[in-house]
Amino acid sequence: MRKILLTMALLAIVRFVSAxxxxxxxxxxxxxxxxxxxxxxxxxxxDVQLRIRDGISNKGQLLMRxxxxxxxxxxxxVLLGYAYVPTYSGVSNTWLPEQRIFEQYIxxxxxxxxxxxxxxxxxxxxxPAKPGSAAAIGDWKYGNRLRYFNRTQLQLKHxxxxxxxxxxxxxxxxxxxxxxxxxxxxxxxNRFLAAFGYQFNANLKADIGYMNQLTQTTSGAKTMNHxxxxxxxxxxxx
Numbered sequence: 001m002r003k004i005l006l007t008m009a010l011l012a013i014v015r016f017v018s019a020x021x022x023x024x025x026x027x028x029x030x031x032x033x034x035x036x037x038x039x040x041x042x043x044x045x046x047d048v049q050l051r052i053r054d055g056i057s058n059k060g061q062l063l064m065r066x067x068x069x070x071x072x073x074x075x076x077x078v079l080l081g082y083a084y085v086p087t088y089s090g091v092s093n094t095w096l097p098e099q100r101i102f103e104q105y106i107x108x109x110x111x112x113x114x115x116x117x118x119x120x121x122x123x124x125x126x127x128p129a130k131p132g133s134a135a136a137i138g139d140w141k142y143g144n145r146l147r148y149f150n151r152t153q154l155q156l157k158h159x160x161x162x163x164x165x166x167x168x169x170x171x172x173x174x175x176x177x178x179x180x181x182x183x184x185x186x187x188x189x190n191r192f193l194a195a196f197g198y199q200f201n202a203n204l205k206a207d208i209g210y211m212n213q214l215t216q217t218t219s220g221a222k223t224m225n226h227x228x229x230x231x232x233x234x235x236x237x238x
Contacts, residue, residue, distance in 0.1 A: 022214075023223040027060065028052045029211065029230070036236045043069045045079065059088035059095075067102070077106045092128035094136040099124045117149040125182050143182035146175045153197075164199040168207055182218075189215040193229055203235040 029051045036044040046066035053060040067081020083100040104119040122144060129138035151170035155162050174188035195209025211227035 023221070025223055025225045026054060027213075027225050027227045029227050031229070031231045033231065033233045034236060035234070036238055038238055041071050043071070043077075045069050045081075053088075061085065061087045065100075067104075075108045075110065079104045079106070089128050092136055094128070096126045096128060096137065098126065113153040113155070115149070115151045117147075117151075119147040119149070121145045121147065123182060141181040143180035144177040145180075145188060146177055148173050155199075166197050166199060166205075166207070168193070168195040168197055168209070170195075183216075185216060185218065185220065187216050189213060195229065195231070197231075203237070204233070206230075206232045 029049060031047060031049040033047045034045070036046070038044065044066060047063070048065075049061075049063040051061040051063070052058065063083065063085045065081060065083035065085075067079045069077050069079040071077050081102050081104070083098075083102065085098040085100065086095040087098065088094075089096050100121050100123050102119055102121040104117055107116045108114070109116075123142065125141050125143070126137045127139045127141060129135045149170065149172040151168060154167045154169075156165040156167065157163060170191075170193045172191045174190065175186055176183045176188050191211055191213045193209055193211040195207040197205055197207025199205045208228075208230045211225075211229040213225040213227055215223050215225065217223075
């Protein structure tokens with residue numbers, strides 16, 4: 001466990017040092033993750049995320065995502081899902097939609113509270129129309145993207161007794177793949193999060209923390225977003 005914490009800390013330091021010549025930005029993300037359990041095998045995970053740019057003063061992005069999940073066993077799940085992601089464009093002064101279909105595999109470790117997730121996305125991203133055009137959307141670009149996500153949750157103890165408080169560490173890397181008109185660069189972005197949370201009961205928890213998001217545009221320019229990240233997680237038994 002100490003090795004995991006040390007590795008995460010070193011990664012954060014390296015990212016901070018290497019970000020000195022990058023564009024810096026600030027955002028707030030408010031997220032809700034739900035999981036409706038149909039039975040022991042089938043479930044409907046979904047999430048809604050509001051991402052606000054420039055602190056709380058500017059429009060950003062709204063993400064709505066859901067899917068149908070099947071449990072292969074206690075530690076393994078597969079899922080097929082869809083996401084609708086409108087993003088505000090200051091260039092066209094309108095919301096430009098993105099549509100995604102995705103497939104994912106999740107593995108949960110036995111000994112510690114660690115989740116591995118691999119997700120493959122097929123993305124259709126709308127582009128702003130030319131100035132003077134009556135339509136907001138000018139064209140669509142298609143791309144394939146691979147994502148690997150790791151999250152570790154560490155329960156805090158007081159006088160050797162486990163409390164309801166926890167610390168969460170997670171990292172996710174995004175890679176552009178073949179047949180990609182959105183970007184011809186392999187690296188898309190990376191997100192690192194350190195959060196402090198509270199487990200209200202077996203089906204509800206919430207945490208707040210700092211997320212460091214490193215993104216790369218098609219030109220190769222990089223931006224580091226400093227994000228205040230608030231999340232609610234809920235399991236709903238049908």
